[in-house]
Each structure stands twice: as C-alpha cells, then as structure tokens.
Amino acid sequence: MTGSRLSRRSALGLIGAAGAVGVTGGFAAGATRDDAPATEDRVVPFHGPHQAGITTPVQQHLYFASFDLTSTADRDDVRSLLADWTDAAARMTRGEEVTAEGATGGGPYKPPDDTGEALGLSAHALTVTFGFGPSLFDDRFGLADRRPRELVELPSFAFDLLEDRYSGGDLCIQACAEDPQVAVHAIRNLSRIAFGRAQVRWTQLGYGRTSTTTKAQATPRNLFGFKDGTANVFGTDTADLERWVWSDGSDQPWMAGGSFLVARKIAMLIESWDRVRLEEQEAIIGRDKGEGAPLSGGREFTDPDFDVVSTQAGGPAIPMTAHMRLAHPDQNGGARLLRRGYNYVEGNNDLGQLNAGLFFLAYGRSPQQFIDIQRSLATDALNEYIRHIGSAVFAIPRGIRPGGSVGDGLFG
C-alpha cells in the first residue's frame, strides 16, 4: 500500500493521468480540472473559516458517529486525538489513503494503516465535520472554562422517547459523501485512529438526504413522501447564516465561525402514516404533497399565509396544528435552522413494520433555536406519527487552518 500523497485512485493506476489530476493537486484541485468535475472526483475543501459539511451542498450519504473518551483518556489524549483526526480527515477528503506518518507519536493505526475498502474510489465530495459534546468540558480534561455558554444539555420535550443507545457523546464526527463506502471508510478509519483514546458510542447511517442547502438541488422527500427542508437556510443566504448559523465567538473565541449541532433520531411510524388519507396527510404537514406548496396557496417556495381561511376546511387553510405552521419562524421569534438530515431504514420489527425514519441534523448559532422550535411543536399533529428516540448536542468548532487542528484554541 503506498503511503505517498497520491489519491486512492491514482495510487492504484486505475485511472489515467487526466483523471488523476483532479484529485491530487491539493484540496482545491477539483476546480482546476474543469468547471464541473464529475461527482466522484469532487473535492470539498477541508480548510476554511467554517468546517466543511455545514453549508456544503448536501451529499447523498451520511455516516455519523458519536464517541466517548475512554475512562483513562486525559487532556493530552484529547489533544493528540484531535490532531490525528484532523490529519487523517484532511487526507481522506482529498481522496487519499490514511497513513500514520503525520500522526502524533507515529499513530496507533497499524497494520495496514488504511483499511482499504475505499481503494479505487476518489473523494466523492467527502466532508468530515467534528463536534464536541457537553461532557468534553468536564473538569477531568481541564476544559471547563472553555465551555461555550450555549452548550447545554437539551431539556425533555413532549413525546420524547429517548434511548441511551442513540443519544449523547463526548465527541462526534459527521461524514457525508456522494458514495456510501467513502463515508463509512472515513468513520471506520477515524474510529481506528481513536483506539485507546475514544470509542464509538453510537453510529447512524443515512442513505438519502432529506434537506438541501442549495436551491440548485431539488428539495428531497422524507419517508412520509413530503418534500423536506423547503424553508431551509441555504448556503447562499449570507445574512441568515450570520444571524442563525455561525457563532460570533463573543463567548468563546475558538467558536468564532463555528456552530452548534442538534442531532435527533426520529422514528417514523410508516405503516400508520400510509393509512392516512392524502388530504389528512396534507393537513398534518400544512403543505400539499405533490408540489410542496403551503395550503394557503402558491408554489413550493411561496411564503405561507397563516391567515387564509379555507371554506372547505371551515377554518385556517393551514391548520393550527400543522407541522409547518408550528415550525415556522413566525411562530418562533424568527428562529431558523440549517437542516441537513437523512433518511434511515434499519430493517423491521417483529410485527413486520419498518424501523425507519429521519436522522435530523440541524445547525444553529445556539441550541436554543432548536429548543424553542421543538417546544412549539408540542401541539404538532405530526407527533402521532413520529417518535424522537435519540438526541445529542454538540459544539461545532470554527474551521481549520492549513497546518492546524480542529479545536485549536481549546488548549492554548
């Protein structure tokens, strides 16, 4: 296995020189090949003022992992782990193999350094996004004074049925890519690098995006068959990003340009939903199913008018308990979130019903935005058909400078 700085594809000679150019010249090389590199060759820059994987156009596949530090891990272990993770993530997002050469102290990930299942695959727009859970700021690591004041444990909400096995974590990694093997490979190798310092607490595979962060992508549908994320904060909404997504670092300078992530595993009662009449489904959501337009009229991106009365319904066209009404910024002091959730399907239960749902991922400049909206959803008609079974919250540090490590500023 080569350890040189070649892409996984070119190292194996599977593509010709022309094909290799796009992924070997560094993190921005995707742009040098032509204006629109093939999806498989797309390289998303790892470095920048914000971490990749937040405003990045949402990739088709997700593999998400929550980690706990081992009981013997100390402050130096946290620091070295973050440095090793950064090094390996930067390589993998360029389509390169993991090697131990850049790892602190030689790295524990031998033999062979890279597990190999992504050999022959290029970058596939891989992004790797790191986060820190509230428990990272325990006294044990001497980080209590670096804890962002916004980073609170989420309160209990109506209808919560949370399970420990899908919740919490000291650290998280969100890997998104256009090829699932590339995302799985990233988490697997980062887990391996963590050996002895941190171990996987839970993971989540997501197989299709349910939101988009660019209007160049059509709004995808969730497993209830409705478009999801129509009213998202998009990557081009600079003012909204500053107002609702990016931390200004006024509390903790290492968070300037960072964000906060709320992850919720939401089981969907598919078979119950599938027995609901179309008109009732639409009343529960507040939008029509085909187009995704608000029930007050218009097209998908038309602003809803909550005052419109439907003579047919004998009340508001968008019912008072409609999901879209209660989640809308107008109901929540204007609060918005950048969502990039994924569908999941995990077989079936003993009754033959699907274990499936939405792995909800939302970025905001404070978890309070999610808390406010989720409280507003206490009377949501959709609650009859969903169950929140997992929950976690993470601080997402600012972007990483070339040569730096994620969480620079935590230890200074």
Add this chain to the structure above:
Amino acid sequence: MTGSRLSRRSALGLIGAAGAVGVTGGFAAGATRDDAPATEDRVVPFHGPHQAGITTPVQQHLYFASFDLTSTADRDDVRSLLADWTDAAARMTRGEEVTAEGATGGGPYKPPDDTGEALGLSAHALTVTFGFGPSLFDDRFGLADRRPRELVELPSFAFDLLEDRYSGGDLCIQACAEDPQVAVHAIRNLSRIAFGRAQVRWTQLGYGRTSTTTKAQATPRNLFGFKDGTANVFGTDTADLERWVWSDGSDQPWMAGGSFLVARKIAMLIESWDRVRLEEQEAIIGRDKGEGAPLSGGREFTDPDFDVVSTQAGGPAIPMTAHMRLAHPDQNGGARLLRRGYNYVEGNNDLGQLNAGLFFLAYGRSPQQFIDIQRSLATDALNEYIRHIGSAVFAIPRGIRPGGSVGDGLFG
C-alpha cells in the same frame, strides 16, 4: 396524485417534456432517448425470458425483503398477490407511481395508492426480482407438485451461527436501484400491497455492491478492503449462464429460464480484521489487496496457479486454506455462481464494534452449487473473521411476459 401512466417525474412537472420522454414510452424507452441515458433515467426492462436483476449490471443499492404468507392466506391469495405485485413492480421499474387500477379486485392499497417518497425520482435502473421459498410449496397452497426438486433447505455448515430473524421466508423480493430511496420505495409499496396476504419477515438494506456482472464496472471492494467477485459469472458469459445460472425447466416447466437464489447474511469482524497485517490478510484471501491479483502472480483477472510454490512462504503461493483457493471452481467440480452481494452497515454493538458485513446473494441453476462450495470453505482461513448469521433459499421463476404474472405456470 395522478394515476395515469406517467412517470413520477413528469407527473409532477419537475422536468420538461424532453426529459420525460425517456421514461414514459414503456419499458424500453430508456434506449429511445439517446444511446446512454443518465443513470437516473435508466429503465431496465421488466419483461423478458429471465427476470431482471440477475444479469443486470449490479446497481449501487439494494433493499431486500423476505415475506411470510399470513396464517389465513390461501391459494387464491397467493395468486392475486403475485398478480398485484407484478403489476406494481412493472410500473415502478418504469418510474411510474403505484396505482390500484390494475390490481386484482381493486387492490387494498389505498389511500393514497403510492406512498410518495419517490415522487420526483425517475426509474434509476430499478429492478424487482421475485422468489419462492421452499415453504410456499406446502400442501396448504396445493403447490406440492410444483416444487422444483432442486429447492431444498440448506444443510448446516461449519461456523453457521444463523438467527431466525435473518433467515427463511415464503417469498422474497430483491429490489436494486441506483438510488436507495427508489429501492426502499419499491419494497415499501409492495409490502403495503401484500397487507392481509403476506407480511415482511425480514429485510436487508445494502448500500454498495460487492460484485459486478459486467466487466464494464470495476470490481468493487468488500468491507475487508479486498476486491470481491473477480471470478464472477458475467452477464456476457452466455455459455456459463446456461450451464451454471439458468434452469432448463426439465423438472418444472415454470422454472425454464429461472434460477435459484441463496441469500446469506455474513457478519464481518471488522476490528479483528483491521488488526491483521497486510501480508496475512493477503494470505487468508489468496490475492493481493491493491490489485486483486492471485498470489501466484499476474493481474486481477489472471487465472490462479495453485501449484506455484513461494520460497518466501515455504509452501504454496496461494495457501491451502486461502479463501480464493477453496472457493475456486477447480476445487468444486467446476461449479460457479453469479454473485451480486452488497455491503451492509448497521450501527455498532455495546463494545463500539461495527455491525457490518456482506449480504451475499448468489444465483445458480441449483442451490447445490452453493452447498458444494460452502462445504469446501469449511477449512477457509477467513472463517475466523466472519460469521454467517442469516440464510435463505428461493426458487426464482422464469421471466415475465407482458400481460403475465410472476409464477405463471404455478397455478395452471
């Protein structure tokens, strides 16, 4: 929701007329648009002498479901279910919505007929392949005299750790597509159509192919990082297909052009494997990891030479216990299989280890081919790193004629 014979995309007006042409003109329309339709618009013909989804170039995503007939289902229910499934599958493989209009007796799948999560997605090369388990031929359905003599329950093998929850079934459906939502949508809607007649016994999501049935696709890698399926029966190997994959119907005419499917859920002990040195991994498999060449020399597709001695190893270059040696046709009376398995990843266990592996799918003209090869693998060095946890066998009936139903000939 429209019930007309329009594609899901064109029905919603999401693409212009030019884009819609490729998927609305019937099952072969993909070829009328241009020589190489975009992946998303590719339509695989549903009808033909063999069922689609066997020699079809392996798609990226799988959703597989095993069903049990309900305790009250009778012969007529089986017959009507197969007719309804055929109708709905034919529609979905054309990128159309499911409707009840063609269903026997109006169909039970109301409201709305289609669950909607694939609205806006075109065919994505969807194939739907049906199979019949040994228990379908119980006296209860009056089908005992139609049972193919090859359709036996698999014997126990060394290292089997089979679990009921991943094994068996009266019926199966293999849905493969280039988009996971399209495959999931197909199984979900077919499950719904079965309501009251059959229910899901187990399902399996596969997120990346581990084999290929055309040399136009590079050989993919399994989760041990090795190329898998190098020595597959390819869709162009006409003589091998006749000899090893297609039933001649000499026992049961309704099986002429059909096949037999063995499905095995094989857990892979990823963390143990990742600690094995590269040289040892290669000795266990019998091939080198980068290229996939036999350890006796050459390139990926070079025939292995089992007599070559390695002075370094002090014995055969391809060890006697190497997986590739024991699985090779030379060791098994020439027997070959057409494999189209998929990787799976399903979170992790309490120790933080990945629940992951290979969902092995192999087609042959008799399950005996698999039985012979699997017995040969009793001394396979790979057994230390894998566990067979699920098993099922199905007769795959011949292809479906336009206007006909899967299993035509079962009831005549």
